[in-house]
Amino acid sequence: MAAPRVTMEVGNDGVAIITLINPPVNALAIPIVAGLKDKFEEATSRDDVKAIVLTGNGGRFSGGFDINVFQKVHGAGDVSLMPDVSVELVVNLIEDCKKPIVAAVEGLALGGGLELAMGCHARIAAPKTQLGLPELTLGVIPGFGGTQRLPRLVGLSKAIEMMLLSKSITSEEGWKLGLIDAVVTSEELLKVSRLWALDIAARRKPWIRSLHRTDKLGSLSEAREVLKLARLQAKKTAPNMPQHQACLDVIEEGIVHGGYSGVLKCLLLLRAPEFDLYEAKVFKELVMLDTSRGLVHVFFAQRATSKVPNVTDIGLKPRGVRKVAVIGGGLMGSGIATAHILNNIYVVLKEVNSEYLLKGIKTIEANVRGLVTRGKLTQDKANNALKMLKGVLDYSEFKDVDMVIEAVIESVPLKQKIFSELEKACPPHCILATNTSTIDLNIVGEKTSSQDRIIGAHFFSPAHVMPLLEIVRTERTSAQVILDLMTVGKIIKKVPVVVGNCTGFAVNRAFFPYSQSARLLVSLGVDVFRIDSAIRSFGLPIGPFQLLDLAGYGVAAATSKEFDKAFPDRSFQSPLVDLLLKSGRNGKANGKGLYTYEKGSKPKPDPSVLPIIEECRRLSNIMPGGKPISVTEKEIVEMILFPVVNESCRVLEEGIVVRASDLDVASVLGMSFPSYRIVTFSKLVWSGGIVFWADAVGANYVYTSLKKWSQLYGNFFKPSRFLEERATKGIPLSAPVSSSSTSRARL
Numbered sequence: 029m030a031a032p033r034v035t036m037e038v039g040n041d042g043v044a045i046i047t048l049i050n051p052p053v054n055a056l057a058i059p060i061v062a063g064l065k066d067k068f069e070e071a072t073s074r075d076d077v078k079a080i081v082l083t084g085n086g087g088r089f090s091g092g093f094d095i096n097v098f099q100k101v102h103g104a105g106d107v108s109l110m111p112d113v114s115v116e117l118v119v120n121l122i123e124d125c126k127k128p129i130v131a132a133v134e135g136l137a138l139g140g141g142l143e144l145a146m147g148c149h150a151r152i153a154a155p156k157t158q159l160g161l162p163e164l165t166l167g168v169i170p171g172f173g174g175t176q177r178l179p180r181l182v183g184l185s186k187a188i189e190m191m192l193l194s195k196s197i198t199s200e201e202g203w204k205l206g207l208i209d210a211v212v213t214s215e216e217l218l219k220v221s222r223l224w225a226l227d228i229a230a231r232r233k234p235w236i237r238s239l240h241r242t243d244k245l246g247s248l249s250e251a252r253e254v255l256k257l258a259r260l261q262a263k264k265t266a267p268n269m270p271q272h273q274a275c276l277d278v279i280e281e282g283i284v285h286g287g288y289s290g291v292l293k294c295l296l297l298l299r300a301p302e303f304d305l306y307e308a309k310v311f312k313e314l315v316m317l318d319t320s321r322g323l324v325h326v327f328f329a330q331r332a333t334s335k336v337p338n339v340t341d342i343g344l345k346p347r348g349v350r351k352v353a354v355i356g357g358g359l360m361g362s363g364i365a366t367a368h369i370l371n372n373i374y375v376v377l378k379e380v381n382s383e384y385l386l387k388g389i390k391t392i393e394a395n396v397r398g399l400v401t402r403g404k405l406t407q408d409k410a411n412n413a414l415k416m417l418k419g420v421l422d423y424s425e426f427k428d429v430d431m432v433i434e435a436v437i438e439s440v441p442l443k444q445k446i447f448s449e450l451e452k453a454c455p456p457h458c459i460l461a462t463n464t465s466t467i468d469l470n471i472v473g474e475k476t477s478s479q480d481r482i483i484g485a486h487f488f489s490p491a492h493v494m495p496l497l498e499i500v501r502t503e504r505t506s507a508q509v510i511l512d513l514m515t516v517g518k519i520i521k522k523v524p525v526v527v528g529n530c531t532g533f534a535v536n537r538a539f540f541p542y543s544q545s546a547r548l549l550v551s552l553g554v555d556v557f558r559i560d561s562a563i564r565s566f567g568l569p570i571g572p573f574q575l576l577d578l579a580g581y582g583v584a585a586a587t588s589k590e591f592d593k594a595f596p597d598r599s600f601q602s603p604l605v606d607l608l609l610k611s612g613r614n615g616k617a618n619g620k621g622l623y624t625y626e627k628g629s630k631p632k633p634d635p636s637v638l639p640i641i642e643e644c645r646r647l648s649n650i651m652p653g654g655k656p657i658s659v660t661e662k663e664i665v666e667m668i669l670f671p672v673v674n675e676s677c678r679v680l681e682e683g684i685v686v687r688a689s690d691l692d693v694a695s696v697l698g699m700s701f702p703s704y705r706i707v708t709f710s711k712l713v714w715s716g717g718i719v720f721w722a723d724a725v726g727a728n729y730v731y732t733s734l735k736k737w738s739q740l741y742g743n744f745f746k747p748s749r750f751l752e753e754r755a756t757k758g759i760p761l762s763a764p765v766s767s768s769s770t771s772r773a774r775l
């Protein structure tokens with residue numbers, strides 16, 4: 029790939045076109061920043077240049093500052109690797125340039141890309157250009173003046189919404205808001221931008237410096253009210269994310285002290301003498317925090333999941349999937365169908381009788397309506413989506429489907445029967461997918477001769493909301509089928525992670541000790557609700573027992589059996605779920621769980637379960653000396669999560685995931701494992717996913733803790749060979765697994 033560069037061409041009209049060239053998204057890498065400084069200096073000093081147009085090569089303006097630099101800063105612990113862009117480039121060379129500069133934006137202008145454009149004196153955009161400041165998703169705030177210029181261009185409320193929710197807008201909306209001066213076709217973009225720049229030079233159009241504007245900010249008291257509400261909201265929605273409050277502080281600073289001169293002069297004198305802008309100072313503080321470290325890791329880890337050796341690197345092209353059949357209209361099946369119709373894929377939903385079919389269709393309608401109510405979908409789009417759905421009771425519609433996803437109950441004989449029928453009912457190219465969460469795919473397809481097109485499409489509930497799609501392949505699944513499913517996954521806006529075939533696959537396999545260790549702790553005498561609360565303070569949205577209530581006890585009993593069978597050496601068999609079922613409870617589904625569920629209020633611990641828990645302890649009979657063990661909150665969290673790390677080690681060693689970071693992404697998106705720093709313990713560490721977190725905690729600490737607990741409480745905690753080896757040799761758990769050390773590579 030050619031080195032990133034910035035070019036400049038001066039036309040006969042006296043307009044210099046400065047172009048960013050750094051495919052695929054023209055990220056503002058260090059050489060690009062340096063190149064921009066050079067070209068703007070040259071254009072400013074040349075007599076033949078009357079005006080300047082800044083644009084990006086290849087139909088994309090810029091995806092923002094180069095996030096690889098953040099990684100370098102984290103690696104070296106040296107913030108001085110960040111170049112000074114906001115003052116030297118955006119203020120001095122662009123906004124204060126004595127020649128007018130117009131940004132010609134197309135495709136996307138995100139983060140630093142949009143900030144450069146906002147420093148220009150006008151912005152012309154191609155249709156449907158994506159405009160946004162998503163920096164908060166990386167643990168930082170906009171650092172090239174975005175916190176100051178966006179409120180001045182679109183108004184304070186809209187700017188806060190765009191920054192705090194990292195919500196981008198289209199150029200059409202940007203034009204209505206005043207961020208964009210004109211929307212023109214791609215073909216006309218450069219021509220119109222050149223003329224616009226010349227018009228500014230000739231004073232036929234206004235020469236506007238965004239940082240000077242105040243007309244959209246409202247009065248100081250109005251602004252303070254908006255900021256107050258935003259602070260309360262951020263406290264609720266992002267309690268562990270320091271960048272949200274910091275962003276609001278920086279915006280407020282600029283509003284109180286005035287735009288350009290206020291921010292630069294006052295802050296220079298009063299608050300941040302070492303940096304020119306308060307924004308830059310806060311940006312540099314935030315980039316060094318563990319929050320950013322975790323979030324940047326997840327950014328790259330997520331992108332890495334689309335690179336699967338021997339699938340995405342062998343020149344295959346994805347085949348189109350236009351019509352999908354979903355078998356089973358239960359919770360999972362209807363969620364899966366919803367995800368497809370929302371993204372314009374025609375779905376045939378099959379059920380065994382009209383009662384179940386109607387129920388499935390009603391659930392799908394409710395899913396879609398729910399999105400409209402929450403403002404996530406327009407009524408028009410909802411109507412169009414529902415037109416993509418057809419309910420059926422037989423296989424007659426299956427003759428031209430491109431993919432079937434089976435989502436019936438976890439029964440081996442039933443699944444085997446369905447797959448034999450599918451082989452006859454579907455065309456030979458059709459992908460045969462199962463949504464099983466635990467059953468071995470070789471067993472599902474045992475009665476067919478179509479093993480090459482059998483694949484797991486493991487969605488997480490609710491399937492139309494949760495972003496993870498585990499794509500499970502066997503040794504015989506063809507690369508084409510894997511690539512096709514990865515492509516559909518992206519179309520339906522999931523993050524597909526390709527994993528190997530084993531009981532539970534990657535996420536459920538790595539996390540099966542999560543629920544088991546929680547139940548083990550209960551049998552050792554620890555309070556159920558204390559466990560949930562400790563896990564919530566750690567950063568997971570709900571604890572293992574609230575999760576149990578949500579999933580339903582029938583599902584929990586069935587999956588537990590699969591894991592007991594597959595991993596008897598390290599499975600803890602708790603009587604708790606059976607006792608709860610026997611007492612007529614089934615969690616949230618029947619309103620009777622470990623918690624009580626009342627409409628409109630949060631679940632409350634149900635004290636009437638205490639006798640059941642006592643009975644569970646009596647039957648387990650593992651409390652040392654018959655007395656409850658005494659543990660701190662920190663120990664609770666570690667005794668629940670270190671066994672997950674231990675199982676993750678086996679997942680890595682067996683090659684169930686392509687790379688450790690795939691398991692990080694899967695844990696964040698499938699289990700809602702926190703992607704940012706963990707704030708509860710005395711030692712603050714970043715998260716970024718289960719393996720990244722374990723490395724931050726230290727493999728040796730995890731190993732010695734597990735070893736101690738295995739001596740006290742048995743084999744459930746016994747450290748795996750992989751963990752022991754890595755801990756004793758001081759090798760990070762995330763370091764690649766060499767093929768020789770992979771005992772049973774699945775991928």
Ligand SMILES: C[C@H](O)CC(=O)SCCNC(=O)CCNC(=O)[C@H](O)C(C)(C)COP(=O)(O)OP(=O)(O)OC[C@H]1O[C@@H](n2cnc3c(N)ncnc32)[C@H](O)[C@@H]1OP(=O)(O)O
Pocket residue numbers: 052053055056091092093094095096136138139140141143162163166169170171172174328331332
């Ligand atoms: C100081 C400033 O305020 C700070 C900043 O600007 S921070 C950066 C703010 N910008 C962002 O957060 C945008 C991040 N990027 C994205 O959201 C998406 O990549 C996108 C919408 C630009 C494009 O999405 P899509 O077309 O699906 O392509 P995607 O696979 O994500 O990215 C393509 C490649 O570009 C890379 N890339 C995207 N944005 C990048 C960036 N800002 N820096 C470095 N690399 C970037 C990706 O890592 C990926 O690389 P790979 O092919 O080697 O894996």
